[in-house]
Amino acid sequence: MIDLRELYQDIILDHGRHPRNFRAIEHPTHFAQGHNPLCGDRVTVYLTLDGDRIADVSFQGRGCAISTAAASLMTEVLKGKTVAEARALFAQFHARATGGEPGSDLPEPLAEEMDRLEPLTGVKAYPARVKCATLSWHALEAALKSPGATVKTE
Amino acid sequence: MRSASLRSIHPGPGGFDPLLLKREFPIFATNPDLVFLDSAASAQKPRSVIDGTADYYRTDYANVHRGVYRLSARSTELFEEARDKVRRFLNAADRREIVFVRNTTEAINLVAQSWGPAFLREGDEVLISELEHHSNIVPWQLLHDRIGIRLVVAPIDVTGGLDLAAFESRLSPRTRLVAVTHIANATGALVPVERVVELAHRHGAKVLLDGSQAAPRLPVDVQALGCDFYAFTGHKVYGPTGIGVLYGRFDALVAMPPYQGGGEMILHVSFEKTEYQEPPHRFEAGTPDIAGAIGLGIALDFIEELGRENILEHEEALTGYGVDRLSRIPGLRLLGAGQHRLGILSFDFDGVHPHDVSQVLDQHHVAVRAGHHCAQPLMERLGLSGTTRASLGVYNDESDIDRLADALEAAREMFSR
Numbered sequence: 280m281i282d283l284r285e286l287y288q289d290i291i292l293d294h295g296r297h298p299r300n301f302r303a304i305e306h307p308t309h310f311a312q313g314h315n316p317l318c319g320d321r322v323t324v325y326l327t328l329d330g331d332r333i334a335d336v337s338f339q340g341r342g343c344a345i346s347t348a349a350a351s352l353m354t355e356v357l358k359g360k361t362v363a364e365a366r367a368l369f370a371q372f373h374a375r376a377t378g379g380e381p382g383s384d385l386p387e388p389l390a391e392e393m394d395r396l397e398p399l400t401g402v403k404a405y406p407a408r409v410k411c412a413t414l415s416w417h418a419l420e421a422a423l424k425s426p427g428a429t430v431k432t433e
Numbered sequence: 434m435r436s437a438s439l440r441s442i443h444p445g446p447g448g449f450d451p452l453l454l455k456r457e458f459p460i461f462a463t464n465p466d467l468v469f470l471d472s473a474a475s476a477q478k479p480r481s482v483i484d485g486t487a488d489y490y491r492t493d494y495a496n497v498h499r500g501v502y503r504l505s506a507r508s509t510e511l512f513e514e515a516r517d518k519v520r521r522f523l524n525a526a527d528r529r530e531i532v533f534v535r536n537t538t539e540a541i542n543l544v545a546q547s548w549g550p551a552f553l554r555e556g557d558e559v560l561i562s563e564l565e566h567h568s569n570i571v572p573w574q575l576l577h578d579r580i581g582i583r584l585v586v587a588p589i590d591v592t593g594g595l596d597l598a599a600f601e602s603r604l605s606p607r608t609r610l611v612a613v614t615h616i617a618n619a620t621g622a623l624v625p626v627e628r629v630v631e632l633a634h635r636h637g638a639k640v641l642l643d644g645s646q647a648a649p650r651l652p653v654d655v656q657a658l659g660c661d662f663y664a665f666t667g668h669k670v671y672g673p674t675g676i677g678v679l680y681g682r683f684d685a686l687v688a689m690p691p692y693q694g695g696g697e698m699i700l701h702v703s704f705e706k707t708e709y710q711e712p713p714h715r716f717e718a719g720t721p722d723i724a725g726a727i728g729l730g731i732a733l734d735f736i737e738e739l740g741r742e743n744i745l746e747h748e749e750a751l752t753g754y755g756v757d758r759l760s761r762i763p764g765l766r767l768l769g770a771g772q773h774r775l776g777i778l779s780f781d782f783d784g785v786h787p788h789d790v791s792q793v794l795d796q797h798h799v800a801v802r803a804g805h806h807c808a809q810p811l812m813e814r815l816g817l818s819g820t821t822r823a824s825l826g827v828y829n830d831e832s833d834i835d836r837l838a839d840a841l842e843a844a845r846e847m848f849s850r
Contacts, residue, residue: 283796287789287847318788319805319818341818343786344848411788 286405287344288398290352295344300337300354311428313418315410318343322350324418331361336419343411349399350415356392362423364389369416372396376412378403449739449747451830457735458828459483466798468836473618473646473777473824474802475668478732482672485731486724497723498697498714512723515730516713522733523663523680524654530686532679532713533726537645538568540664540679541612543716544641545572547692548610548685555581558607560638562587562595563814564617564624567807569643573612583607589814594771595624597632604636611640615647619808619822621752621777622770623647630659639685645669649826650748650776652741661685667725671827672732676725679716686712693718744827748776751825755834762841768820779806779822782841785848787821793847794821797840 304310304325313322322340326333336357338350357365367385371393374381385393402408421430455461457479460469469477495505497512513528520528534540553559559573559582573584585608587600595613604611611633616623626642633640641662644653648665655663662685667676681689691698691709695718700708709715736744755778759765764783782790787803794801804819805812812819823837 283793283847286792289850292848292850317804319809319812343788345789405792408788408792 286401286408288401290398291344291348294348294351298338298347298351300351300358301339302337303339304335304337309422311418311422311425311430313340313414313421313430315342315346315414317410320346320411320414322346322415322418324350324415324422326419326422328362331363333357333360333362333365338415338418342414345399345402345408345411346414349412352396352399353415353419356395357419360389360392365419365423368392368396369420372400372416373413375400376402377409449743449827451747451828454739455828457481461828464798468797468799468833470823470825470829470833470837471800471802472649472669472826472829473822475674476649476671476826477828478673479671479735481735482728482731486673486728489724489727494724496720508723511727511730512721515726518730518733519678519680522648522653522737523678524656525680526656527683529712530680530683532681532686532716533721534677534679534716535675535722536666536668536677537643537664538572538666538677540662540666540677541569541641541643542572543679543692544612544662544664544681545576547689547716549576549582550580551688551690553580553582553609556583556607557609558583558585558605560585560587560600560603560608560611560613560633562600562613562624563589563811564595564614564620564622565612565808565811566614566618566643566645567809569612569614570810582609586810587613589622589811590771591769592771593620593769594622594773595629597625597628600629601632604632604638606636608633608636608638611638612643613640614643614645615653616645616650616775616777617770617808617811618646618777619806619811619820620768620770620779621646621774621824623773623775625772626658626660634659646776649736649744651745655680667729667732670729670732671735672729673722673725676722676729678729681712683712686716689716691718692716695719697721739827747827748825751829751831751834752776752778754831755823755825755837758834758838759841762838764845765841768815776825777822778824779820781817781820783845783848785844787819789848790821790841790844793844794837794840797836797843799837799840801837 307325308328309326320342325337327335336354399412402412417430421428458477460477493507495508497509516531519531576582585603587603588596590596630640639661642660644665649670661682663680668674698715698718766781768779791803802822
């Protein structure tokens with residue numbers, strides 16, 4: 280029996296219950312909604328870009344412990360990063376959360392941030408939950424591509 | 434069917450022994466730890482349905498209705514025999530009132546797309562309730578887009594049951610159809626459909642009942658109910674997927690244009706003009722799910738052998754036990770289901786997201802459903818994004834509820850640390 284505590288690690292429960300950066304940004308430069316029609320979960324990701332750098336990032340929405348923790352941790356690791364760094368982190372995180380090939384190694388400071396996201400990659404043992412962990416990241420991607428978009432996981 | 438053996442394994446006053454009955458369902462042999470509490474989504478299949486369907490393919494299979502050869506005649510006979518079984522199951526007056534479709538969704542869409550445009554005009558009203566599954570909402574919205582009907586929604590009351598007074602107040606001279614569920618799939622609320630039919634008919638409206646959750650749980654008599662349409666699906670009454678039933682009063686069906694065009698539904702085709710078959714074949718274009726219909730017939734045999742009053746008694750008792758057991762779990766809030774709840778226990782657990790709850794339950798081999806149950810408007814009305822739903826079947830017993838309760842304690846431990 281796989282131990283469910285691998286999925287629901289303390290840090291996930293903590294962020295699930297007390298999400299960080301759980302607020303709207305009044306005048307974001309970018310924002311997007313993520314929607315998982317399967318479970319009805321919704322998340323809105325807000326960004327303030329200063330040139331190429333993420334000056335502020337936050338989220339609001341409702342979801343399970345995994346999706347709330349994933350969004351919360353995402354906002355924590357992204358603050359101060361460049362858009363390119365954010366995308367590199369997502370690529371790496373997505374690969375690990377889906378059990379795929381992580382690809383090339385991240386440079387040292389980003390690798391440390393990736394370590395913070397590691398607890399979320401436990402979803403790879405539960406295919407139905409992968410979307411919970413990646414929904415906010417997909418919303419981030421959508422916000423960066425076209426501000427004010429809605430992205431669905433389906 | 435091995436009727437003698439089935440009866441002999443579930444004796445006792447007015448009931449049967451679910452523990453012994455589990456043996457009739459091979460899924461519990463191949464998954465011995467399984468606590469299956471998701472029959473409202475789809476029920477497991479008894480051996481008789483699985484074997485009977487396979488036997489049909491092995492020994493009697495051919496296309497229906499056209500062949501002169503004996504095998505096709507035999508296949509047709511079995512297919513039409515299944516229709517007779519459905520007629521008896523619903524106590525319809527006439528076998529021509531039984532239309533085979535894919536599922537409840539298709540049955541409702543058939544009425545919306547065939548009866549709708551033929552009998553409704555812009556501004557006419559279809560009255561539904563807040564308890565409906567998406568399949569009894571969206572077909573009417575499509576009809577709104579197509580011909581401009583108005584969709585009117587009757588609310589639930591504080592207890593979670595249909596508010597009959599509010600329902601009556603929403604019946605207007607423009608109400609042409611009342612389409613409501615018999616048992617709400619998201620909460621288990623049993624709707625007083627006798628009263629609904631009476632009120633609707635008094636206002637000159639026809640009535641369609643969604644029997645998806647009621648057909649497996651209650652004796653249904655469409656003549657006693659007096660409804661004009663009744664829809665249910667095969668896979669929830671222990672039959673195969675891909676087969677469902679639309680019952681329509683013959684006078685209603687015979688006045689309706691075809692739903693789809695093709696083979697089986699015609700009398701004569703020329704490129705100038707086509708004459709259509711009488712119901713039900715008018716609505717069964719193309720080769721039907723023959724094995725599905727036969728499997729459904731076997732499933733209905735299975736239900737009749739158990740006895741529908743016995744099943745109802747079993748579901749009532751186990752629902753009562755479930756309400757009692759779950760209500761005593763701190764932090765668990767059962768969704769209201771009005772005056773009468775049957776077979777479905779939908780709840781919020783300490784504010785923990787239903788997907789997280791059901792993840793832990795799955796770890797304990799307890800299969801439930803989590804989410805909005807295709808009833809998003811109802812969830813929004815109740816201020817929830819979703820619930821965890823346990824639903825009952827003939828094979829469940831008190832030990833299944835106990836294991837659900839134990840697994841919920843494990844979930845609490847997981848999420849309160």
